[in-house]
Amino acid sequence: MPGYSAFTLVRNALSYHENWQRAWRSPEPRPEYDILVIGGGGHGLATAYYLAREHGINNVAVLEKGWIGGGNTGRNTTIVRSNYLWDESAAIYEHSLKLWEGLSQELNFNVMFSQRGVMNLAHNLHDWRELNRRVHAIRLNGIDSEILNARQVKEEAPILNVSRDSRYPIIGASMQRRGGTARHDAVAWGYARGADARGVDIIQNCEVTGFVIDNGKVAGVETTRGRIKAGRIGVVVAGHSSVLAEMAGFRMPVESNPLQALVSDPIKPVLDCVVMSSAVHVYVSQSDRGEFVIGAGSDAHVSYSQRGSFDIIEGIMGALCELVPMVSRMKLMRQWGGIVDVTPDRSPIIGKTPVEGLFINCAWGTGGFKSTPGSGHAFAATLAAGEPNDMAGPFTLDRFRTGFLIDEAGAAAVAH
Amino acid sequence: MFLIECPWCGPRSQTEFHCHGEAHIARPKYPDAVSDAEWADYVFNRSNTKGVIYERWVHNHGCRRWFNVARDTVSDRILAVYRVGGKRPEVTP
Ligand SMILES: Cc1cc2nc3c(=O)[nH]c(=O)nc-3n(C[C@H](O)[C@H](O)[C@H](O)COP(=O)(O)OP(=O)(O)OC[C@H]3O[C@@H](n4cnc5c(N)ncnc54)[C@H](O)[C@@H]3O)c2cc1C
Ligand SMILES: [Zn+2]
Numbered sequence: 421m422p423g424y425s426a427f428t429l430v431r432n433a434l435s436y437h438e439n440w441q442r443a444w445r446s447p448e449p450r451p452e453y454d455i456l457v458i459g460g461g462g463h464g465l466a467t468a469y470y471l472a473r474e475h476g477i478n479n480v481a482v483l484e485k486g487w488i489g490g491g492n493t494g495r496n497t498t499i500v501r502s503n504y505l506w507d508e509s510a511a512i513y514e515h516s517l518k519l520w521e522g523l524s525q526e527l528n529f530n531v532m533f534s535q536r537g538v539m540n541l542a543h544n545l546h547d548w549r550e551l552n553r554r555v556h557a558i559r560l561n562g563i564d565s566e567i568l569n570a571r572q573v574k575e576e577a578p579i580l581n582v583s584r585d586s587r588y589p590i591i592g593a594s595m596q597r598r599g600g601t602a603r604h605d606a607v608a609w610g611y612a613r614g615a616d617a618r619g620v621d622i623i624q625n626c627e628v629t630g631f632v633i634d635n636g637k638v639a640g641v642e643t644t645r646g647r648i649k650a651g652r653i654g655v656v657v658a659g660h661s662s663v664l665a666e667m668a669g670f671r672m673p674v675e676s677n678p679l680q681a682l683v684s685d686p687i688k689p690v691l692d693c694v695v696m697s698s699a700v701h702v703y704v705s706q707s708d709r710g711e712f713v714i715g716a717g718s719d720a721h722v723s724y725s726q727r728g729s730f731d732i733i734e735g736i737m738g739a740l741c742e743l744v745p746m747v748s749r750m751k752l753m754r755q756w757g758g759i760v761d762v763t764p765d766r767s768p769i770i771g772k773t774p775v776e777g778l779f780i781n782c783a784w785g786t787g788g789f790k791s792t793p794g795s796g797h798a799f800a801a802t803l804a805a806g807e808p809n810d811m812a813g814p815f816t817l818d819r820f821r822t823g824f825l826i827d828e829a830g831a832a833a834v835a836h
Numbered sequence: 837m838f839l840i841e842c843p844w845c846g847p848r849s850q851t852e853f854h855c856h857g858e859a860h861i862a863r864p865k866y867p868d869a870v871s872d873a874e875w876a877d878y879v880f881n882r883s884n885t886k887g888v889i890y891e892r893w894v895h896n897h898g899c900r901r902w903f904n905v906a907r908d909t910v911s912d913r914i915l916a917v918y919r920v921g922g923k924r925p926e927v928t929p
Contacts, residue, residue, distance in 0.1 A: 660886070662882075662883070662884035662885075662886075671877065671883075672882075672884065673876075673880035673881050674882070674884055675857070675882050675884050676884055676886075676909075719855075720854060720855045721891065721907075722857075722858075722884055722889055722891070722909050724886045724909050724910050725909070725910060725911065725912045727912070729850060729851075731850070763880075764880055820876045820879075820881075821872045821876040822872070
């Protein structure tokens, strides 16, 4: 595969960029593979990439019912950070952040990872104490994290309203400077291109409609493009995890809820870090195009409609106008929803299912864009060995039976 | 956003209500007698159906009463509203 470089950019400019090579093939599915990955979001594609790259397994296909990256991967607000409270989470999110730091070079694809810093605001005494506790716990895990007072917050983000009599006074914030944002599509495309170059078949418009199960062991899938055989299969379908589990005959501790995001009209650069507030469910950053990218909360009801409720937008915009008063004079250009798969402890599930040979990687919920590289890396190791690796181990589906929950719900609340 | 037909107050905006998840989940009668797996199924597993779901709503900014709803989770259309303890109505999405 010819690489991308400044030289190829100049050469292709001479032919008006009409002759770029395709980034990946569009092969017909073969009747059988060693490993199938269901779901062509970032996590599925990263899994396939690392299977080929780290484990030398390239008789692999990724089956995607629509277009790759069209699910939550292409719908999220792209915040990347690793400041999680519990050791198990810290390990996998920090592993992921380290992979992000070299990802554009690794993939020869600019994923536009920008370590502009992620700030989490505290609005009251309880927030402040909790934030201090978290920052110290996070630092004990060797992850960068600092505490800012209100004056420092204002210096980092002058557009914030830090006056004492505002509705949501800002007491201070935590800051992870290595956190930031990345280009969502590029992550899907970069992994797809890298996997394809190593022999993985990426098969789009191919919906899995059932499993072939033989004596409790998976033997293949039924798809809209016919039956495909494989003795080892990884399900990476985010909001549709329960649907695929039902096809395979087991139940999941997961609910699928709409989560929304919106963008404003573009303005000149005024915000060069990510600002998040768990208390008012606001998270905002400014894209390279100048738009404010704003994340809203999720609905409490189950839905597969990819649309959230309007009152959620109303609530979040009300809070944002208080925190960032200039927003009241901006227009919102677009709004959309994705379907996020959420567990009771707000931690993902990676590992075995009750069906032999069938593995699952899901429930990244409202915050799994940041973990795309780490999750793919851990799941590839799990699929290659047939056993969860150290990083995936604690996130077993079985934890809901044993009681070893990883309660990020209480620890990280709603934030991404 | 939905318009929800409260059995007591009539059609009201969704903002007055809160959804409390799947209905018809019965607590095992003898918790000591069930296995860990059965208990986990009761506490954590949910149908999360793509299609018709039966769920509990409460009119918390109105009459504050609970009731059940049958809803198509693909179109978000509400297909039936019925009382807590009532039988699941047969509906087609
Ligand atoms: C509005 C919003 C904002 C978010 N903000 C952030 C954020 O700031 N930071 C962060 O870290 N995370 C965020 N997230 C969460 C993040 O987007 C997800 O956790 C992550 O993208 C999940 O990636 P995935 O590859 O697992 O899923 P997806 O990208 O959803 O991919 C799953 C794929 O499976 C396919 N599929 C489903 N069923 C089938 C089938 N039967 N056969 C074949 N294919 C199938 C789907 O078409 C889809 O492409 C946000 C999510 C949303 C919706
Ligand atoms: Zn009522």
